[in-house]
Amino acid sequence: MSTPRQASIVGAGLAGALLAILLARRGWEVDVYERRGDPRLHGYAGGRSINLALAERGLHALRQAEADRPVLERAVMMRGRMVHPLGGTPQLQRYGRDDSEVIWSVSRGELNISLIECAEAAGARLHFDHGLVSVDFERKRATYRGDGQVHERPFACLLGCDGAGSTLRAQMAKWVDLGERTEWLGHGYKELEIPPARDGGFRIEPNALHIWPRGRYMCIALPNDERNFTVTLFMALHDEGHGDPNFDAVDSAADAIALFERDFPDALPLIPELARLYETNPVGSLGTLYLDRWHLGGDAVLLGDAAHAMVPFHGQGMNCAFEDCVALAGHMDAAPDLATAFAAFERERMPDALAIQRMALDNYIEMRDLVDDPDFLLQRELELALQQRHPTRFVPHYSMVTFMRIPYSLALERSEVQRGILVEATRGLDSLDGVDWAAADAMVEARLPPIAAVAAPT
Numbered sequence: 001m002s003t004p005r006q007a008s009i010v011g012a013g014l015a016g017a018l019l020a021i022l023l024a025r026r027g028w029e030v031d032v033y034e035r036r037g038d039p040r041l042h043g044y045a046g047g048r049s050i051n052l053a054l055a056e057r058g059l060h061a062l063r064q065a066e067a068d069r070p071v072l073e074r075a076v077m078m079r080g081r082m083v084h085p086l087g088g089t090p091q092l093q094r095y096g097r098d099d100s101e102v103i104w105s106v107s108r109g110e111l112n113i114s115l116i117e118c119a120e121a122a123g124a125r126l127h128f129d130h131g132l133v134s135v136d137f138e139r140k141r142a143t144y145r146g147d148g149q150v151h152e153r154p155f156a157c158l159l160g161c162d163g164a165g166s167t168l169r170a171q172m173a174k175w176v177d178l179g180e181r182t183e184w185l186g187h188g189y190k191e192l193e194i195p196p197a198r199d200g201g202f203r204i205e206p207n208a209l210h211i212w213p214r215g216r217y218m219c220i221a222l223p224n225d226e227r228n229f230t231v232t233l234f235m236a237l238h239d240e241g242h243g244d245p246n247f248d249a250v251d252s253a254a255d256a257i258a259l260f261e262r263d264f265p266d267a268l269p270l271i272p273e274l275a276r277l278y279e280t281n282p283v284g285s286l287g288t289l290y291l292d293r294w295h296l297g298g299d300a301v302l303l304g305d306a307a308h309a310m311v312p313f314h315g316q317g318m319n320c321a322f323e324d325c326v327a328l329a330g331h332m333d334a335a336p337d338l339a340t341a342f343a344a345f346e347r348e349r350m351p352d353a354l355a356i357q358r359m360a361l362d363n364y365i366e367m368r369d370l371v372d373d374p375d376f377l378l379q380r381e382l383e384l385a386l387q388q389r390h391p392t393r394f395v396p397h398y399s400m401v402t403f404m405r406i407p408y409s410l411a412l413e414r415s416e417v418q419r420g421i422l423v424e425a426t427r428g429l430d431s432l433d434g435v436d437w438a439a440a441d442a443m444v445e446a447r448l449p450p451i452a453a454v455a456a457p458t
């Protein structure tokens with residue numbers, strides 16, 4: 001590239017810190033501006049222990065940055081979903097074929113600190129307490145504020161990793177119409193906690209992602225390496241007319257206890273601080289952010305949540321943001337100029353962002369409702385059988401998203417075809433005994449080309 005290889009990254013969260021490593025390693029001069037203080041000095045902002053599910057896409061990006069080892073050292077393996085039916089025994093549904101196909105629960109604070117340390121070691125300059133406040137795109141100068149000071153800095157380009165509430169996005173929108181719109185889900189979430197047992201061990205199965213599906217709402221729990229679990233309750237914000245609980249109606253600690261006594265009786269004794277946490281922790285809102293464009297010529301580009309925030313139900317927000325970083329760094333290195341690089345990045349990644357946003361919305365229905373539905377379980381059984389019969393052609397939906405790196409848009413397209421086959425092949429059946437295997441095999445062979453032939457190895 002002929003232009004100077006300099007970049008200013010806005011945000012040292014998950015994407016910003018990883019992108020800094022990737023660019024600095026390739027010889028770029030990188031400055032990272034972060035609104036918050038240095039988490040290595042002050043502890044991670046927010047305080048609460050939040051964990052995230054790391055899957056193959058995110059892990060692969062960490063490997064590219066040689067940042068996977070410190071992260072995996074403290075990760076907890078999750079082999080599958082542990083489904084807790086109301087009044088029944090919990091059942092583990094494996095995510096993959098064996099322990100090579102699992103996801104990992106990692107602490108956001110530890111992950112972010114590891115990435116920041118790697119970014120600094122790779123030569124990036126980090127500027128904490130520097131929140132972007134405004135951008136003058138004509139003079140190519142940005143203003144940052146923090147710690148009672150104002151700093152104006154020139155930039156070659158701005159890479160927006162400043163999250164769902166992106167300031168850079170708002171500044172870009174003053175120059176061009178980004179076509180921004182947010183679709184709110186109407187459901188929110190509240191974080192709770194299962195502490196370690198008295199003997200210091202885990203109170204429930206550690207190597208699983210726990211789900212308490214209740215139709216139109218649910219609880220989940222992810223393990224932490226400190227032997228506690230972060231529990232998240234997802235439900236409607238307001239009355240939706242079904243008589244279901246919602247955050248307006250379940251307002252006090254007493255309401256929350258009553259809800260858990262009725263709907264999550266096995267979880268209630270595991271959350272001794274339910275009353276206090278329910279009253280203290282805020283209700284978070286959930287939505288999907290769509291933009292028609294992510295870049296302003298070669299001056300600025302958005303990625304991660306700033307470009308395409310999504311609902312959390314596929315556990316792919318971070319994984320997708322990490323994939324964005326690898327794609328963007330590749331285009332910045334290869335293209336003749338930044339405007340071309342940013343346009344190529346947008347062209348490559350926008351269809352994939354739209355696909356995972358859709359699949360994340362769909363997975364809410366699956367998690368909260370279908371995971372204990374007999375038709376769904378039969379289709380799931382058939383998915384595994386068809387994978388065994390046609391390993392290159394029929395890969396279960398969850399596996400394509402979670403254990404492979406084919407584009408999300410291709411995973412969505414193939415999942416829709418597969419869904420059709422599953423529905424047709426199980427119609428009217430309540431076990432796999434009656435499946436017409438010849439017909440099912442024929443559908444697979446006709447409708448699903450081998451994946452290696454459609455996805456170039458990366």
Ligand code: FAD
Pocket residue numbers: 010011012013014015016033034035036050051052053054130131132133161162163164165166167168303304305306312315316317318319320321
């Ligand atoms: P962020 O990680 O949010 O980073 C943005 C950074 O920019 C922050 O450090 C912020 O302080 C900084 N910033 C903001 N404004 C400014 C400014 N004006 N100037 C400078 N800096 C600024 N994803 C998964 O893949 N799996 C999961 O299991 C999962 N679980 C989640 C659980 C929770 C509770 C939440 C909230 C999200 C979860 N996600 C998960 C989604 C994931 O956290 C995000 O998709 C991911 O963090 C996006 O990375 P990002 O760098 O774009 O944004």
Ligand code: 8RB
Pocket residue numbers: 051052053080081189209220222232284312313314315316363367
């Ligand atoms: N954001 C996850 C999955 C899929 C699990 C499955 C789902 C909490 C906020 Cl809701 C959720 C998944 O299909 O069996 N993998 O990883 C992470 C999830 O929620 C995270 C912890 C979360 N994200 C605001 C809250």
